[in-house]
Amino acid sequence: MIYPSGRAVWAAAAGAVPAFLVALALPSFWYLGLLWSCLLLAFLAVDAAAGRGRASLNASIDAPQQVGVGGEFGSKLAARHAGPRAAEARVGHDVRLAPVDGSGGALPTGGGGSLDLRFQALRRGVASFDRLWVRWRGPFGLVWNQVVLPVESKVAVLPDVSSARGEAITLLQHAALAEGHAQRRAGQGREFDALKDYQPGMGRRMIDWKRSARHGKLLAREFRIEENNNIVLAIDSGRLMCEPVDGVPKVDRAVTAALLSAFIALKGGDMVSLFGFDARPRVSSGAVRGPASFAMIQKRAAEIDYSSEETNFTLALTTLAARLDRRSLVIIFTDFVDSISAELMLRTVGRLTERHLVLFMMMKDTELEGLADLPPRSGEDVARAVVAGGLLRERQVVIGRLRLLGAHVIEADHNRLGPALVERYLQFKQEDLL
Structure with missing residues (x-):
């Protein structure tokens, strides 16, 4: 141009x-x-x-692969052109990023150079730098030569789990202490570990009669708690989950809780996979194991975007069930407002609980609870309280039906969603339900 x-x-x-x-x-x-x-x-x-055109221009953007929400990061814009005069460059970005001191500036003379820019990550997701504008003037300074280059540089904006990680690690340490004593007792866990001499107080069902007869003394089987359980974190990113709670969308809080539980599960030796859906499945990661895989889970979690579509539970949960080839703990982060909208979900959950352990994670609707408890100062307040109370009762009806189908349900405060999930996960492991 x-x-x-x-x-x-x-x-x-x-x-x-x-x-x-x-x-x-x-x-x-x-x-x-x-x-x-x-x-x-x-x-x-x-x-x-x-002036030279696009053929004389070579430009690139160097940015970090991931950054936390609210954090600042630096990116280097490098451009080289054939003109002898100084050039100006500006980078295009999406709404998840905000420039700290502007999104462009002047490049040095002599055919090009680099420009250091700083941005702040405002919202979770995959932020992208989509295009680059570079312009320079001719010898007389009367004409601008401008080139728009498409670039592909993405930055995964991840939720900050550092605040809740300390509390979760404390819970994990307490559970590990309790399990350390439990594993020394024969009969704990389901995976065979070793044979040991029978001691008074052990259950008779732990005695291995065949080997006892062979060795001429009573031997008991000792088991250890299985560590390669399959954990599936299914996050609903539909319209209802994008509504804010205390200024933060529900899906962001769900992603934070899911990452926290993934960190604990990977530390405990279990396998973790991530599944995101709205009107159709959007994100699906394979099962990974080991603390080193947490970075990959974080990156895939950033791909769970906000959606204005209604959630299709039938398609999502059926697809998820078809991909699971072994018994798994399926943790579903979702929300609903009435029994009619949750009817299709209930039908699909009944088939899912036949083989897998299903846990629903939901946030308390503080807005509805506040409206239901509002002092009746006017007729409108009474009407709001009646409607809110009706919706809360329908919500409890759906929760009761989920429990009748064999699913576990946690309805926690939005600030306690992650720790509540970690506590229930550790409880499942201690009770050998996985």
């Missing part, structure tokens, strides 16, 4: 006044007033022809 610079506009304006005076004073020589315009057009043409 080529367009005149501010210098060309001022030069044209400066030549208009003398041209008007010449035409006014010497009407027969009016064409002399056009000399300045013709001369300016000639300089503009030379300036435009001297």
Whole structure:
């Protein structure tokens, strides 16, 4: 793209006044007033022809792969062009990022250079730098040569789990202490570990009669708690989950709790997979194991985007069930407002609980609870309280039906969602329900 610079506009304006005076004073020589315009057009043409286009430009953006919500990060913009003059560059970004000191600046002279920019991550998701504008002036400074280059640089904006991680690690340490004593007792867990001499107080069902007869003494089987359980974190990112709770969307709080539980599960030796859905499945990661895999889970969690579509539980949970080839703990982060909208979900959950252990994680609807408890100062307050109370009762009906189908349900405060999930996960492991 080529367009005149501010210098060309001022030069044209400066030549208009003398041209008007010449035409006014010497009407027969009016064409002399056009000399300045013709001369300016000639300089503009030379300036435009001297500039190089897209073929002379090479640019790139270097940014970190991931950053936490609210954090600042630096990115390096490097551009090289054939022109001898200094160039200006500006990078395009989406709404998840905000420039700290501007999104562009001047590149050094001599054909190009680098420019350091700083951005702040405002919202969770995969932020992208989608295009790059670079422009430079011709030899006379009358024309801008501008090139728009498509770039592909993505930054995964991840939720900050550091605040709740300390509390979860404390819970894990307490559970590990309790399990350490339990594992030394025969009969704990389901995975065979070793044979040991039978001690008074052990259950008779732990005695291995065949080996006892072979060795001539009572031997008991000792088991250890299984560590390679399959944990599936299914996050609903539909319309209801994108509503804010205390200024933060529900899906963001669900992702934070899911990452916290994934961190604990990977530390405990279990396998973790992530599944995101709204009207159809959106994100599906394979099962991974080991603390080193947590970074990959974080990156896939950033791909769970906000959606305005209604959640299709039938398609999502059926797809999820078809991908599971062994018994798993399926943790579903979702929300609903009435029994009618949850009817299809209930039908699908009944088939899922036949083989898997299903846990529903929901946040308390503080807004509805506040409306239901509102003092009746006017008729509108009474109407709001009645409607809110009805919706809360329907919500409890759906929760009761989920429990009748064999699913576990946790309805926690939005600030306690992650720790509540970790506590229930550790409880499942201690009770050998996985």
